[in-house]
Amino acid sequence: GAGVSQSPSNKVTEKGKDVELRCDPISGHTALYWYRQSLGQGLEFLIYFQGNSAPDKSGLPSDRFSAERTGGSVSTLTIQRTQQEDSAVYLCASSFLGSSTDTQYFGPGTRLTVL
């Protein structure tokens, strides 16, 4: 079946602009996660949606970052007033139940470059 998809695959923007990144999780998966990976670094947790529960936003680096998950499926990560340090690959993952033992399946990522 289809895996996690993300769009766009690449995004180049100018400093100060807003960007929206989209994630389509695997159908039937109740949990959705956003991470980012800066050059040469490990993945950094950003936010986690689990069913109808309030999202865990503990990883969002500033109030310029926000995310929504509509209808329990598609999610959008929005970065307002982008800065050069926001340049990274933004990865989305989904899992069936969202428990600690679940396998997370990752999408191919969106490579964001802020000029």
Next chain:
Amino acid sequence: RKEVEQDPGPFNVPEGATVAFNCTYSNSASQSFFWYRQDCRKEPKLLMSVYSSGNEDGRFTAQLNRASQYISLLIRDSKLSDSATYLCVVNGRSNTGKLIFGQGTTLQVKP
């Protein structure tokens, strides 16, 4: 101190070698542990979960020492196709899917 620490390497080994990666984690409340593999410019994929009793999957063996908060991955008879970055991963809070990733250890297997 990082929550999950790994030696970044790179580890350069010949085909057929045995190589071991180590990882330490700081949160004693972590309940789940994994090794993910990430190929260059690709997304991470689960390699294996790590259980307290230790577990093996073909040429790969993972071990967990909760007392020392230490995780290891052993790769035997390494293949060229094993070349990748290996990410040590723990869950960040009990019984949630929030994962904390180490920065990864790069393995390069040479002919």
